[in-house]
C-alpha cells in the first residue's frame with residue numbers, strides 16, 4: 001500500500017488557499033459572483049487556523065449598544081496603528097464591518113443579544129465605546145467558523161479540499177497562475193491552475209515559542225507571496241499579548257483569556273517574592289514606557305531577567321484576594337473549565353508571560369486586495385497594513401470577514417474575464433535529498449526559542465544581528481531539498497516545508513525590526529526606546545535574487 | 553525521582569502494524585499531545601499525529617484511542633505509567649495515529 005499515487009492536476013477560476021474566516025468569506029463572495037471556486041486548506045476546512053480558536057470579541061460600529069459611526073471606529077484604529085495604517089484598508093475594515101456582522105447574524109452565528117434583538121456590545125481596550133460583539137460563552141471563533149463553513153457547503157460546485165498543503169505559487173510571465181503542493185493524506189503531488197489565487201493563510205505567530213498559534217500558523221502565505229515576487233509590509237510588527245497563559249498547563253482555553261478578568265477583578269501581577277511589581281516600573285521609567293509600550297510586558301520581562309520570575313519563566317497572576325463568590329460570578333462556567341485543569345483561583349496563582357498573538361504586517365495589497373503580482377490576491381491576517389503598528393482588539397475577525405469578501409469579489413472579476421489556463425502540467429518533482437538524518441521538527445523548536453529570545457517583545461541591535469546569523473545557519477542545516485516523499489501524513493516532510501517558510505519569514509521580521517531604530521506600537525527596541533518621527537513610514541520587504549531586501 | 557510516561561504507540565499503515573515504545577519525562581498537567589510533540593522533536597520526527605490547535609481544544613483533529621478509549625490527545629493528561637496509543641478504529645488509517653477524518657466532500661478525490 002505504499003505505492004505512490006499519480007500526481008493530480010485541477011483547474012478552477014478562483015483558488016483560495018486557507019479556509020479560515022477570510023478564505024471562507026472569499027469563497028462565498030467569489031461563488032456568488034458566478035465563477036468556479038476551489039477552497040483548500042492544509043488542515044481541515046474551517047479548523048486549521050486562528051479563526052476557530054478565537055474566544056473573545058469582534059469589533060464593528062453597529063451602534064446597537066450606543067450610537068456609533070464607522071468613522072469613530074476608524075479613528076480608534078488609526079490611533080492604535082501609530083501613524084502607519086494603510087487608511088484605505090483600515091477604512092474598508094471599519095466601513096464594511098457592520099454589514100459583515102449583520103450578514104453573520106443572518107447566517108445564524110448567534111451573536112449575544114438583548115431581549116429586544118439589539119446585539120450586545122462590550123467595550124474593549126482602545127475602543128472609545130462598547131463596540132465588540134461576541135458569541136457566548138467564549139464561543140465566537142467556533143461559531144463564526146461553523147456558520148461560514150455551512151454557507152460554503154450550500155454553494156453547490158464549490159470545490160472544498162482539506163489536507164492539501166500548498167508549498168509554492170506558480171508564476172508564469174509575471175502572473176500567478178496557480179499553486180503546487182501535496183496531499184497530506186496520501187503524499188501525492190497536486191497542482192492547481194487558476195485564473196486568480198487568493199492567499200488567506202493567516203498569521204505567523206508559530207515562529208515564537210510562546211504563542212497562541214495553531215500548527216498551521218508558521219507564516220506560509222508570507223513566504224509563498226514573497227517567493228512569487230510580491231511585497232510584504234510592516235513585517236516587524238508582531239503583537240505580543242502581555243499576560244498570556246504560561247503554567248500550569250491549561251488546555252481547552254484561549255491562552256489570552258486572563259486579560260478581561262484581570263481588568264474586571266483587579267488581578268495582581270506578582271513576582272517570585274510575592275510582590276506586586278508593576279508600579280515600580282511605571283514610576284521608575286518616569287512614565288516613558290507607559291507612553292511607548294506596554295508596561296506590563298516590559299515589567300514582566302525585566303522581573304524575569306532580574307531573577308524574580310516564576311518557575312516557568314513568567315510572573316504570577318493572582319486572584320486570591322478576590323472572594324470566591326465574586327470569582328464564580330465573574331468567570332461563570334470558566335471556573336469549572338479551570339477546575340478541570342486543576343486550577344483553583346482562590347488557592348492558586350497562575351503563571352503568565354507575553355506571548356505572540358497576531359501579526360499586523362503581511363502581504364502588501366491595493367484596495368482591490370491584489371498584490372503587485374497579477375493574479376495574486378490576499379485576505380485576512382495574511383494582509384499587512386490595515387492595523388499599522390498595533391491592532392485594536394476585535395479588529396482581526398472583522399478584517400478577515402471584510403477583506404475575504406473584497407478579495408473574493410476582485411478575484412472573481414479577474415477570473416470572469418479569463419479564458420484559457422496558462423499551464424496544465426501536474427508536478428515538478430524536487431530532487432530528494434539523500435537519506436537526510438536531520439530532524440526539521442527540532443530545527444523549528446530551535447528557531448522558536450531564538451525568536452522568543454532575540455526577536456520578541458523587546459529587541460536590540462545585537463540580539464537582532466545574532467538572530468539573523470542564527471537563522472542563516474539554521475537554513476544551511478535545513479538544506480535545500482525536502483526529505484524524500486513517503487506516503488500519507490509524512491510529517492517530517494511537512495516539517496521541512498514549514499521550516500523553510502518559517503526561516504524565510506523569520507528573516508523578514510528580524511531584518512525589518514533591525515532597521516526600525518525606534519519604538520512604535522508593538523515594535524519595541526531597548527536601544528531606541530521612543531518613537532522617532534523620521535520613521536513614520538512603512539517598510540517593505542521583497543526578494544531580490546533570493547535575498548531579503550528592505551525598501552519603502 | 554524522575555518519573556516518566558511510557559507511550560506505547562501503534563505505528564505504520566494498514567496491514568503492517570508495529571509498536572514503538574517511547575519514554576518522556578512526566579510533568580504534571582502535560583497533555584498526551586505534548587508528549588507526542590516532544591518525541592517528534594527529540595527522538596522520532598517521522599511519528600505521525602494529527603493536530604492543529606494544541607491548546608484551545610477547538611480543532612477537534614487529535615482524536616485517538618488511549619488504552620482503548622477515545623480521547624483528544626490534547627486534553628488527555630500524561631501519566632507516569634504505560635499508556636497505549638492507537639489510531640481511531642472506525643476510520644481509514646492513514647499512518648501511525650492519523651486517520652482520515654475529513655468529511656468525504658471536503659477531501660481530494662482519489
Ligand SMILES: Cc1cc2nc3c(=O)[nH]c(=O)nc-3n(C[C@H](O)[C@H](O)[C@H](O)COP(=O)(O)OP(=O)(O)OC[C@H]3O[C@@H](n4cnc5c(N)ncnc54)[C@H](O)[C@@H]3O)c2cc1C
Nearest residue numbers: 018020021022042048049050051056057166202380381397
Ligand atoms: C487564540 C486566538 C484568539 C483570538 N481571539 C480573537 C478575538 O477574540 N477577536 C479577534 O478579532 N481576533 C482574535 N484573534 C485573531 C483572529 O482570530 C485572526 O486574526 C483571524 O481569525 C484570522 O483569520 P484568517 O482567515 O485570516 O486566518 P486563519 O483563521 O488563521 O486561517 C488560515 C488557514 O490557512 C491554512 N493554511 C495556512 N497555510 C497553508 C498552506 N500552506 N496551504 C494550505 N492551507 C494553509 C490554515 O490551516 C488555516 O486554516 C485570535 C487569534 C488567536 C490565535
Ligand code: FES
Nearest residue numbers: 606611612614626
Ligand atoms: S489539537 Fe485541536 S482539539 Fe486537540
